[in-house]
Amino acid sequence: MTEKICTVCKEQKLIERFSKRARSMDGLSCCCRECKKKSRNKERDALSNKLWYQKNKERRREVHKAWQESNPGKKEASTAAWRRTEAGWLSRMLANARSRAAKKGIPFSIDKDDLKPLMVSHCPALGIELVYHGAGGNRYDSASLDRIVPSLGYVPGNIAVISYKANRMKSDSTTEELLMLAKWVADNTLSMEVA
Numbered sequence: 001m002t003e004k005i006c007t008v009c010k011e012q013k014l015i016e017r018f019s020k021r022a023r024s025m026d027g028l029s030c031c032c033r034e035c036k037k038k039s040r041n042k043e044r045d046a047l048s049n050k051l052w053y054q055k056n057k058e059r060r061r062e063v064h065k066a067w068q069e070s071n072p073g074k075k076e077a078s079t080a081a082w083r084r085t086e087a088g089w090l091s092r093m094l095a096n097a098r099s100r101a102a103k104k105g106i107p108f109s110i111d112k113d114d115l116k117p118l119m120v121s122h123c124p125a126l127g128i129e130l131v132y133h134g135a136g137g138n139r140y141d142s143a144s145l146d147r148i149v150p151s152l153g154y155v156p157g158n159i160a161v162i163s164y165k166a167n168r169m170k171s172d173s174t175t176e177e178l179l180m181l182a183k184w185v186a187d188n189t190l191s192m193e194v195a
């Protein structure tokens, strides 16, 4: 054997271009000297970036602190404002769903792009106008995330945005129970109105 193909650059090179490696089958390194050097440089760059980052950490912290001191209350106000935005709602829903999925051992594979198109103005089940807020307690009209078939988890195609009220009603009952309840209420209300 006088030549060998490098596994990184895929070029066929003379075996002299490969360093020795006792553990490998042919006693040579799998990639050529040039590729080895490149990867070493890459490692070094990554390391120096990291060192630079660490060195500047303190400095950035000081700048940030100084800004906060000269702008009292601004950070809290901007965090609160952000939580009321669409982005705040999205990240809250995703964080809640992720931890609920982990707790229940059900699938989770959705992201912001899956959720955005589902952000409707009214609850598709009850017609309630939805409020999108990223913080605070839930109200009947809070936009919430529904798993259409609960056991399938938070996966694209199995989620809907519905009102917190509809979500609660649904999660407390089976489909059959909801239908039975609706029928009973309708039947009794009608007979009361007749009487």
Ligand SMILES: [Zn+2]
Pocket: 006, 007, 008, 009, 010, 011, 031, 032, 033, 034, 035
């Ligand atoms: Zn190579």
